[in-house]
Amino acid sequence: MYNTLIFDLDGTLVDSIEDLALSTNILMEESQFPTYDLETYKQFVGNGVDKLIERALPEEHKKEVRKYRARFDEIYKENCLKNTKPYPGMEELIDELYHQGYKLAVVTNKPKVNAVTIVNHLFPNKFMYVFGNTVYQPKKPHPCLVELAMQLMESNKNETLMIGDSNVDIETAINAKIKSIGCEWGFRGKEELVQAGATYTVSKPSDIKELLK
Structure with missing residues (x-):
């Protein structure tokens, strides 16, 4: 679960x-x-x-x-907020997951200051932690920030999913020894996600909710 x-x-x-x-x-x-x-x-x-x-x-x-x-x-x-927007259905998904009690975090290679600005503006108060790139930690696919997020949220590896759109995210999950969901709507597409070893792939945000059932 x-x-x-x-x-x-x-x-x-x-x-x-x-x-x-x-x-x-x-x-x-x-x-x-x-x-x-x-x-x-x-x-x-x-x-x-x-x-x-x-x-x-x-x-x-x-x-x-x-x-x-x-x-x-x-x-x-x-x-950074001129054209940037949630993918269709993503606001609704995050809101539902939040109210269902899921522990939510963001781990991105985007600089932390920009990541926090975007997440706080588009998904206010929904994520427990937002980790972006700083000089203090290596970038994904190194698993350190994913592992830190799990530690802070007191989550076990078998309870955690990494969700991303590129081989970098899938490799991060593999390095952290957790399962992953590849998002086909992102920048790279299904083929890259499958080749990278994604545990699951989804074609729209609502598929994540269905998969969690």
């Missing part, structure tokens, strides 16, 4: 690709570098901001991530 659900953020709870793409393209334009479309950014995201910037930078500038990171953070802070 599962009682603890640990969600990824981007591509799982919220569709944030427009704001991530917008912010990165502003950075690229300011630097007179090529920009990219939304579909390309779906392959760029998932491993944290540094990796997003590295993937977007031209080949001869890929080692200069630190040079561009501070400016990206400024741009994204201004734009």
Whole structure:
């Protein structure tokens, strides 16, 4: 019986690709570098901001991530809620799970300050913990933040599910020795989730509720 659900953020709870793409393209334009479309950014995201910037930078500038990171953070802070919104049915699902007593947390590779801003704005008071990337812990697929969330919520591994949209989330679950749900509506699609070893896959948020039955 599962009682603890640990969600990824981007591509799982919220569709944030427009704001991530917008912010990165502003950075690229300011630097007179090529920009990219939304579909390309779906392959760029998932491993944290540094990796997003590295993937977007031209080949001869890929080692200069630190040079561009501070400016990206400024741009994204201004734009992180411009177009970002919950996926259809997700607000209703989280509200229902919360009122049914499930222990809910977010573990994302997005910087913690942005993750907390988005979750608190779109899902106020629903999640017990929101963990984002900081300088103090490694990013997913390292399991440390998932394990910390379970410890704080006093949850056992056989009671916990990791829910995400990419191979990074599935690998995190495997590393934490818990089961996983792959969200097909996210940035990467079903094939990647299955190949990564997802325990289950779902095609819409309400399927998570059905699976928990």
